Amino acid sequence: MAEVLERVTKIIVDRLGVEESEVTLEASFKDDLGADSLDVVELVMELEDEFDMEISDDDAEKIATVGDAVNYIQAKQ
């Protein structure tokens, strides 16, 4: 868990230019972290590369918060 969260957090901080402290499990990409729809698409792409997995468009649409992303990745690993 901790390790996945760490890697996810790093990607979010790099991509969205937010502070690490803002990246909580509850944080919504769009509402709290200032991402637009295209940013979220890109984040998902980077997560796919980082964790070497494919996230279908249907699944990607359900990822709204940091916690959603972390849970999804853990379930798939």
Next chain:
Amino acid sequence: MKLEGKIALITGASRGIGREIALELARQGADVVVNYSGSEERANHVVAEIKEMGRNAIAVQCDVSNSDSVATMVKETIDTFGKLDILVNNAGITKDNLLMRMKEDEWDDVININLKGVFLCTKAVTRQMMKQRSGRIINISSIVGVSGNPGQANYVAAKSGVIGLTKTSAKELSSRGITVNAVAPGFITTDMTDKLNEEVKEQMLKQIPLSRFGEPADIANVVVFLASDDSRYMTGQTLHVDGGMVM
């Protein structure tokens, strides 16, 4: 040379306009993926011509209306060349008929290849181009997509659709350094127009202020411009290259 070090994928590059675009982009320094549907030999010939110029090229078979096949083609491109800078959506067919006579499969085939094909290829390359934070997408529409044309309801709908798709993809992708523009050719001498009868051709010629039919090179030159840095401040536009037919 305007395109040194660039990698370009051109759909329907075995013949006609696409072939000339592939050769011209290579002359300008690009390495090229030559896509074809059925004409393997002709595609291999285009590859050989490009290699003679000292550029690299591969031929890839793919039906642009099939999403799996498109994904495989783009993967092969990235695996071979490591990146992709330019996509030219050129593949297209005609199945002309009067609206009243047009069969559903004539409608579907043309929409699937000429419009859905552009969507599928664009979608498939954007991942790579977004990562690169740069890219050029050039869609070959048609002047009849602007003006309408009797006997081509399917084709005109597809080509107008391409213009709308060009504008929307331009807006969606601009923040990632990707530009999307279209070219609307008039009457260009290729296999596609060769099958029209002389009477139709003569009628057409009367409507062309520059009083000649276009050649594939007339389109390829404009595609080079849209693929190069010279057009960096343009996106979402449709350039009419039609000898002045539609103003």
